[in-house]
Amino acid sequence: MSTKKVEFISSRENECIKRVKKLHDKKYREEFRSFIIEGLKLVKEAIEYQIECINLVIFSQQAKEKYQEFFEECKYLLQDGKIKRVIEVPDKLFEYITTTSTPQGILAECIFVDKDINFIKNLRRVVIADNLQDPGNLGTLIRCADAFGFDAVVTTKGTVDIYNPKTTRATMGSLFHLQIMREAEEGKLIKILKDNSFAVYVATPYGDIEISKIVPDKRFCIVIGNESEGVSDSFAKVATRKIKIPMVGKTESLNAAVAASIVLYELRKR
Template sequence: MDLIESVQNNQVKEWKKLLTRKGRKKQSKYVIEGEHLVEEAIRAKAAIETILIREDKWSGYLDYDADRSVMISEEVSALLTDTVTDQGIFAVVHMKEEQQSITGNRPVLLLDKIQDPGNLGTLIRSADAAGFEGVIIGKGSVDLYNPKALRSAQGSHFHLPVIHDELLHWIEAFKKQGIEVYGTALDERAESYHEVSSKDAFALIVGNEGNGVDPEILKQTTKNLYIPIKGKAESLNVAIAASVLMFSLYK
């Protein structure tokens, strides 16, 4: 087995670019790191291009498809991680976003300008656990393929469709199908979520950590909801708020 040793290797340089949004967009690929995510990708039959294994870890993964596995040096492994301590196993995966895989037959989560990749990933993981059909990430959000977002999602993006698209387009389409679209807002124009009964199909929109959902989007919803705060906290973390709503509105 050949070893890719140098951080100057051209292939390594191309992989390194996948740590940036621009590089991912250009190559239409992304990198996942860690045994858990790689195993999830294999199980989900994701379009894996290459599995990268640090030389000292090689013997632990002999059962992986040798044709698509390559051995990398410690230096290359350290270059490709976005964490302090790399896990020594990566996969380069082709992006696959199928818009038509989201039908609205089950609840869908819409994300408006989420800034924190940890929140984005946790939102996807929670939507998966809540049994949602899919997640739509709007413009101005951190993207799914951000390494920290992928880490927080813990492989859930292999379980349900997650796409990047224009939210207003989907809101319009859901409304045409007669599907309720719930925005979330903190002010009194919104209704307490306790007033809304559990449903089998709806769209739920949560927004930016500082500013919430864009007012232009809130105007297009069929209803806006809020979570009554009992204590003295000013607000809830967006992933927490979304999860309380997802589990309450879809039982």
């Protein structure tokens, strides 16, 4: 047992508070190689699955009372040396650093969890987010990839930041459950996929095979494209299969997150 204690910070000028505030911006996330997650659920998932990535946990005074049991758990993990810092701040100061409009009063700073793109060689079932723009859609995609037994989510350069607070929130913790590779250069990514015999499926309304007819290869990736433009040409060109979702009504399209989810569902691990 170490003798580490919960710190109390009340000034906006404190270095730690200044850093957390800066982490709202991608620029500083890249500089510090860390990001923030918020809310009981997310912080709990980080502790359960990737505790080594946690730099610090911050509670507002209100949250300390309200989530007393969880606060005690964090205190214990601090004393045990598993979490580096636990900080208590006045409610007003928490409002200053929060990324949400309805904060729960719990926030953590985490070190980047993504892996080098070459790590893909160890995997079999990979989701590629290719130029996805909406942070909520990317988060939902990661959550689905988790639910349906994929090994990893890879984002290409041009895709919204995986560490955007709106993305991490939408993952509901799945960010910590599977492998993440981010901002891969498309050419390099395609080369690695080919070199490692991945079948490349792309999801597109212009697909020539219905998703339900696909019997997935032992090793494959599924490429989910941009919300309005779809999958980029470079992936379309190397596609092993172009798959579509059957639709019978008067509408010609589905919400992007919904379409991606149905595709991952059909390709789920069985």
